[in-house]
Amino acid sequence: MAVLPRRPRLRIVTALIATLVVVSIVPLALSAVRLVSINRDALETAEAQYLTRSAVTLSDGIDAYLRRMLVQVKKIGDGLELARAVAPGEDTFAFVGRTRLIGRYRDAEPSFLVLRALDPDRRGGVVQPAGLDPSLEKELDRAFDAALRGAVYVGDALRVPGIPDPGLVMAAPVPGPDGEAVGVVEAFVSLAPIRSLLEQERKRDLVAYVVDRRGSLVLSSEPAALGGGRPLLDVELVAEFVQHPVRLTRTYSRGEGEAARRVLGTVAPVGPAEDLPDWGVLVEKDVARAFAAATQMTRTSWLVAALAVALAVVAAILAANALSRPVRALAESVHRMSEGDLSQRVEVPGTYELAELAEGFNHMGGELEKSIEKLKLAARENQELFLNSIRALAAAVDAKDPYTRGHSERVARYSVAIARHLGQPVEEVRKVRIAALLHDVGKIGIDDRILRKPTALTDDEFEIMKLHPVKGALIMGQIPQLKWIIPGMKYHHEKWDGTGYPDGLKGEEIPMLARIISVADTFDAMTTTRPYQKAMRSDYVVSRIKTFAGTRYDTSVIEALEEALLKNDLEVIGEAARMAEAS
Numbered sequence: 001m002a003v004l005p006r007r008p009r010l011r012i013v014t015a016l017i018a019t020l021v022v023v024s025i026v027p028l029a030l031s032a033v034r035l036v037s038i039n040r041d042a043l044e045t046a047e048a049q050y051l052t053r054s055a056v057t058l059s060d061g062i063d064a065y066l067r068r069m070l071v072q073v074k075k076i077g078d079g080l081e082l083a084r085a086v087a088p089g090e091d092t093f094a095f096v097g098r099t100r101l102i103g104r105y106r107d108a109e110p111s112f113l114v115l116r117a118l119d120p121d122r123r124g125g126v127v128q129p130a131g132l133d134p135s136l137e138k139e140l141d142r143a144f145d146a147a148l149r150g151a152v153y154v155g156d157a158l159r160v161p162g163i164p165d166p167g168l169v170m171a172a173p174v175p176g177p178d179g180e181a182v183g184v185v186e187a188f189v190s191l192a193p194i195r196s197l198l199e200q201e202r203k204r205d206l207v208a209y210v211v212d213r214r215g216s217l218v219l220s221s222e223p224a225a226l227g228g229g230r231p232l233l234d235v236e237l238v239a240e241f242v243q244h245p246v247r248l249t250r251t252y253s254r255g256e257g258e259a260a261r262r263v264l265g266t267v268a269p270v271g272p273a274e275d276l277p278d279w280g281v282l283v284e285k286d287v288a289r290a291f292a293a294a295t296q297m298t299r300t301s302w303l304v305a306a307l308a309v310a311l312a313v314v315a316a317i318l319a320a321n322a323l324s325r326p327v328r329a330l331a332e333s334v335h336r337m338s339e340g341d342l343s344q345r346v347e348v349p350g351t352y353e354l355a356e357l358a359e360g361f362n363h364m365g366g367e368l369e370k371s372i373e374k375l376k377l378a379a380r381e382n383q384e385l386f387l388n389s390i391r392a393l394a395a396a397v398d399a400k401d402p403y404t405r406g407h408s409e410r411v412a413r414y415s416v417a418i419a420r421h422l423g424q425p426v427e428e429v430r431k432v433r434i435a436a437l438l439h440d441v442g443k444i445g446i447d448d449r450i451l452r453k454p455t456a457l458t459d460d461e462f463e464i465m466k467l468h469p470v471k472g473a474l475i476m477g478q479i480p481q482l483k484w485i486i487p488g489m490k491y492h493h494e495k496w497d498g499t500g501y502p503d504g505l506k507g508e509e510i511p512m513l514a515r516i517i518s519v520a521d522t523f524d525a526m527t528t529t530r531p532y533q534k535a536m537r538s539d540y541v542v543s544r545i546k547t548f549a550g551t552r553y554d555t556s557v558i559e560a561l562e563e564a565l566l567k568n569d570l571e572v573i574g575e576a577a578r579m580a581e582a583s
Helices: 012-086 092-099 101-108 134-148 192-204 236-243 292-322 327-338 352-398 407-421 426-437 441-445 459-465 468-476 480-490 512-526 538-546 555-566 575-582
Strands: 112-118 124-127 167-175 181-190 207-212 217-220 248-254 261-269 279-286
Touching: 012 092, 012 112, 012 167, 012 181, 012 192, 012 207, 012 248, 012 261, 012 279, 092 101, 092 112, 092 124, 101 112, 101 124, 112 134, 134 167, 134 181, 192 207, 192 217, 236 248, 236 261, 236 279, 407 426, 407 512, 407 555, 426 480, 426 512, 441 468, 468 480, 480 512, 512 538, 512 555, 538 555
Parallel strands: none
Antiparallel strands: 112 124, 112 181, 167 181, 207 217, 207 279, 248 261, 261 279
């Protein structure tokens, strides 16, 4: 009988290890490299976007401040124009100077370091410090001449000896009956509020500058950088801004030699506006700090990848040594378990090692069942912890004002009832609850003196109060997992007709989350006692809210509120409200 020649044979252990290396370990290593690159790019992009948002926010704040001050100057001029029209025989400018009316304007707006209302002969009301610097007087003269020709004047930033912060001169004409200027209102406006905005960025490890189109420094968050308008053209981003005044983000070097450092910077123009200075806001952060999270992530990812590869190699060797003929039966049982049948148990006859593996597999199935139950319990506990944390945060916000204690919790309950009667899915109702609980979180950033003020807010205070939706959105925007609640927080003061804030959204542009919270917020405000009102009955409140259907609120949301009340699905909460209902 012929004997077949013995052919080389490959051991199953060797074959399985080689297969696992090719199929698993190599792709894992390649995937790790790719994921590290993607995640690093994502983190660096996020940091650049954060810096851009900071620069844009500062730019908008500076623009708003300068606009407001210019409007104040124009309003004084309009008041003088009206006074001339009402009393044509009276010398309005002499009256202003005689009665110190201009002083009251100055007291109402401390940012006016110098305020004048003058006729063409430079007579009238003047409020200014003694011994005015000649450079400032010269700038005021230029502003006076320009305004007397009918132009609105806004000068460059000016540093005046004896005044710690720079300022700029603004002037507006006082028009007469024939349209020609019969006088001028001019002011030297302090830039201290802008400096305060810049210094706030230091708390976030950022350095902020304001530069003009010549590349000269106007203001800085770093006191040592206030060099009296020294040029910053050696800064790459400033030089680019001078050439092209658009929003830019770059990584570049600052300093020379051993003191050189890499920074991430963003520049954003202020404005645009025809009457305001052509400035730019530059925000910088050291690259080492800006990309610290990305660097740490890269190190951790490589460590995890290395451990995963090592564990995969060890697992491949152990698995290959333990496999034999009954592997298919074991694989089939594993497959069924992977599909969710955790009650699966196997009996594998054969060697001692395979029997041990089978017993280990059966034990693993039992432990997995226990672990799944524990995970389900932990998930429920985490959900409760999450909601309680949200409630605690909302309660902390409400506690800043004794009249709004419990306000967020009540608004959340009302919002949930409205969402249910709108036919919202269970998941959307959950989102409504969380967004309503956090809708006023931005009030953390509002001065307590404004929140607790028992009387009506001034225009300036109300403008500050109107920032709380945006502040809330910025706060919660730092948590990517909760970005879906931002529309409800940011836009719950928008109105159906587009007259709300912060963005003047109109009709269907307003997210449904915000529409629901807006109605629930109003309902709670009117059914609880506030400094300016007593709690009102719920049926009267609904009738009042209905009068604003299609102007302030979405009609369908109001109908859902009314339906919830009629079906007793909405309990009016709050001691004052219950007292009002009882009476």
